[in-house]
Amino acid sequence: MSTAKTFKPVRKAVFPVAGLGTRFLPATKVMPKEMLPLNDRPLIQHAYEEARDAGIEEFLFVTGRQKEMLEEHFDYQPELIETLERRGKTDMIEKITNSEMPEGKLFLTRQPRPLGLGHAIWCAKKLIGDEPFAIMLPDDVILAEKGCLSQMVEAYNETGGNVVAVMDVPKKDTAKYGVLDIKSDDGKIVDIQGLVEKPLPENAPSNTSIIGRYILQPEVFDHLSAFETGAGGEIQLTDAMAKLIGNQPFYGLRYEGQRYDCGSRLGFIEANIAYALQDDEIGQDVSNILTKYK
Ligand code: G1P
Numbered sequence: 564m565s566t567a568k569t570f571k572p573v574r575k576a577v578f579p580v581a582g583l584g585t586r587f588l589p590a591t592k593v594m595p596k597e598m599l600p601l602n603d604r605p606l607i608q609h610a611y612e613e614a615r616d617a618g619i620e621e622f623l624f625v626t627g628r629q630k631e632m633l634e635e636h637f638d639y640q641p642e643l644i645e646t647l648e649r650r651g652k653t654d655m656i657e658k659i660t661n662s663e664m665p666e667g668k669l670f671l672t673r674q675p676r677p678l679g680l681g682h683a684i685w686c687a688k689k690l691i692g693d694e695p696f697a698i699m700l701p702d703d704v705i706l707a708e709k710g711c712l713s714q715m716v717e718a719y720n721e722t723g724g725n726v727v728a729v730m731d732v733p734k735k736d737t738a739k740y741g742v743l744d745i746k747s748d749d750g751k752i753v754d755i756q757g758l759v760e761k762p763l764p765e766n767a768p769s770n771t772s773i774i775g776r777y778i779l780q781p782e783v784f785d786h787l788s789a790f791e792t793g794a795g796g797e798i799q800l801t802d803a804m805a806k807l808i809g810n811q812p813f814y815g816l817r818y819e820g821q822r823y824d825c826g827s828r829l830g831f832i833e834a835n836i837a838y839a840l841q842d843d844e845i846g847q848d849v850s851n852i853l854t855k856y857k
Contacts, residue, residue: 570723573716573778574621575690576614576697579683580607581627581674586827595630597701599831602838606825607633608662610701617712619697623670623690625683634671637664678790679797685787693781695719698800700775704834706841707820711776714818718752719778724812725804728776729753730822734764740772741801743815753815755808760794760801771815774822779804780811 584596591599597607604612611622624633640659647656670690674683684698697712705711711728719726732740744757745768759768777800786803793799807813821837824830839849 568723570720571695572618573695573697573719574619575623575694576619576621576699576712577623577625577684577687577691578607578610578614578699578701579625579674579680580630580633580701581625581677581683583677587831593629595633596826597630598632598636599825601704601825601831601834602842603658604662605636606701606704607636609704610699611637611664612661613705613710613712614697614699616710617697617716619712621668621670621690622664623672623687625674625686626671627674627677634669637662637669639663679792679795679799681787681793681798681800681803682790684800685784685790685798688784688787691781691784695778695780698775698777698779702824702826703775704823704825705774705776705818705820706823706834706837707818709819711774711818711820711822714820715776715778715816718814718816722752722812722814724814725780725783725807726778726814726816727755727804728774728818729771729815730774730817731770732772734767734770737762737764737767737770737772741799741804742767742769743771743773744768745771751817753817755813755815757808758801758805760799773801773815774818776818777804780807782811783807 580597584591587596598605601609626633644656644659672686672690674686715726715728729743738761741758741760742762743753743755746754746756753771757768783803786806790798793802823834825834840846
């Protein structure tokens, strides 16, 4: 008989999508930044598919003003499907169906004011209830054979507790990330003894940083509910997570895959090149085009 522990399954994922996307203005003046296309689908769909492939059943969007396009995107579009059927474009129908959310699985809540990532997640408290949940930041895109969240769910099934995706960043960049204070590190799983949001390089406990994928226990809401502000005067998720450490297991997973920061123009352009290059339909042509620019 197996003695392996089983942990409560991760069934829900929160997608904080209320952000303004100022770095992409004027492209994001009207259009949500999460709708920017990465190769053939918007950023939000990449995050959705990764979560769905990891076994997530309920998708919780923390949304805001001018973000209605996001919920529309995942809706059934009968006119479009009829037109494609008439034209015999079955491959396109398949692509469209991939962007449909199953009935009763999309939940929306709003973050009325931009008070920080921790506040955005707190807005989903009621929808999460008392179970572990995932968080997907659609700006962080991870190109991987097995989706990053799937890798994390596998790790979580071994460890339980809290698991965040982590990677080493250049020391000079620590002020852009939540940074780990490391207890032990076996090269894949990092046992975390502390977390600091956006420390200056000279104050950073390491250069191992959190990337936008989390599996957290619901007790994080107890700390978020205090509405304490941290780095940048915002209610920080990292600060609430730090308070769980010591009471609950807290791990980082060095996932396999390449992460792109699609919250920056440069990262977004690089991600588009990388995704296009590995696309069966256009990859070779894209590679040929790129040689023109060397
Ligand atoms: C957020 C988190 C930070 C994390 C980062 C990953 O920061 O606050 O801890 O390292 O995402 O992308 P943001 O990029 O929203 O400033």
